[in-house]
Amino acid sequence: MEKIYNELIKYLSKDRVLKNEPMCKHTSFKIGGPADIFVKVNTIEELKNTLNIAKTNKIPVTCIGNGTNLLVKDKGIRGITIKLDFKDINVNGEEIEVGSGMQLPILAKTAYSNSLTGLEFASGIPGTVGGAVKMNAGAYGGEFKDIVVETTYLNSEQNLKKIQNKEHKFSYRYSIFDETNDIIISTKLKLKKGNKEFIKSKMEEFSLKRKEKQPINFPNAGSVFKRKNEYIPAEIIDKCGLKGYNIGDAYVSKLHAGFIINKGNATAQDVLNLIEHIKNVVRQNYYINLELEIKVIGE
Numbered sequence: 475m476e477k478i479y480n481e482l483i484k485y486l487s488k489d490r491v492l493k494n495e496p497m498c499k500h501t502s503f504k505i506g507g508p509a510d511i512f513v514k515v516n517t518i519e520e521l522k523n524t525l526n527i528a529k530t531n532k533i534p535v536t537c538i539g540n541g542t543n544l545l546v547k548d549k550g551i552r553g554i555t556i557k558l559d560f561k562d563i564n565v566n567g568e569e570i571e572v573g574s575g576m577q578l579p580i581l582a583k584t585a586y587s588n589s590l591t592g593l594e595f596a597s598g599i600p601g602t603v604g605g606a607v608k609m610n611a612g613a614y615g616g617e618f619k620d621i622v623v624e625t626t627y628l629n630s631e632q633n634l635k636k637i638q639n640k641e642h643k644f645s646y647r648y649s650i651f652d653e654t655n656d657i658i659i660s661t662k663l664k665l666k667k668g669n670k671e672f673i674k675s676k677m678e679e680f681s682l683k684r685k686e687k688q689p690i691n692f693p694n695a696g697s698v699f700k701r702k703n704e705y706i707p708a709e710i711i712d713k714c715g716l717k718g719y720n721i722g723d724a725y726v727s728k729l730h731a732g733f734i735i736n737k738g739n740a741t742a743q744d745v746l747n748l749i750e751h752i753k754n755v756v757r758q759n760y761y762i763n764l765e766l767e768i769k770v771i772g773e
């Protein structure tokens with residue numbers, strides 16, 4: 475890895491190339507073993523240089539945003555882990571073109587400052603635009619699929635491509651980016667002119683609901699399982715009597731049974747064992763196979 479590190483610091487400042495970087499520092503769960511090499515890239519050129527180094531040295535690449543939907547396993551991530559930090563933002567009438575590393579709360583505030591409505595739902599989602607497009611993030615009746623016009627991405631041949639809304643194949647917490655290793659660079663969103671006071675009041679209302687219903691005082695990664703038309707995982711898990719159940723420091727939240735929280739020193743294995751236990755109990759009681767919403771990566 476030393477050779478790769480030396481190649482990377484030719485293109486990136488040393489503070490953005492970290493060796494054996496604990497991933498618990500970069501995930502909202504505060505769990506995860508070390509990434510062999512962790513880099514932060516700010517430009518497409520830096521991204522391409524990093525990908526070229528990985529390709530020549532035949533090592534794997536993993537891309538992350540804000541790590542708020544991730545469970546990184548305890549032995550960490552081999553190869554290069556890239557945190558995408560593209561943060562450009564351009565407002566043009568009712569459209570916003572925004573870099574994939576932009577944090578959703580900041581994006582929602584920008585929309586508000588410009589009297590644009592349509593992003594209030596995202597103001598309390600702690601991820602980035604890239605993670606949100608890939609996951610079709612949503613809350614309180616809004617989803618990215620409702621506002622995305624087009625997305626620019628880098629494909630595996632390192633060509634910049636664009637896709638329009640329909641081509642994302644959005645569905646519940648899913649987009650076409652789930653099927654590929656393409657890297658989202660930026661997205662164009664279409665909002666509507668709105669009333670600033672009304673936008674603000676909606677953001678405040680959603681923020682209050684989150685504080686009441688979600689265990690925001692403990693590290694977590696949001697809803698662990700996908701909601702389906704037929705059932706809401708949190709309700710089923712609650713009915714199975716699993717609220718407060720724990721393995722090590724990984725607990726089913728008492729406030730919201732769809733969340734697993736880290737009460738201190740939970741390992742990824744604790745969380746995985748807890749997930750397995752929840753799935754088994756739910757299967758036995760309701761004949762339902764819960765599907766994971768969070769992404770499990772690493773080894």
Ligand SMILES: Cc1cc2nc3c(=O)[nH]c(=O)nc-3n(C[C@H](O)[C@H](O)[C@H](O)COP(=O)(O)OP(=O)(O)OC[C@H]3O[C@@H](n4cnc5c(N)ncnc54)[C@H](O)[C@@H]3O)c2cc1C
Pocket residue numbers: 502536537538539540541542543544558574575598599600601602603604605606607608609610611612613651656657658659688690694695696697769
């Ligand atoms: C307290 C809390 C509340 C939450 N509430 C919600 C909610 O209301 N609604 C909701 O939908 N989610 C919610 N989440 C989950 C999470 O915030 C979203 O899924 C978010 O969109 C993930 O973004 P991220 O940047 O953190 O992605 P990460 O967790 O870093 O990555 C998620 C996936 O996206 C990929 N990815 C990230 N960036 C890129 C990119 N630029 N190009 C290609 N792939 C990329 C990663 O490889 C990974 O597969 C919540 C999480 C927490 C901790």
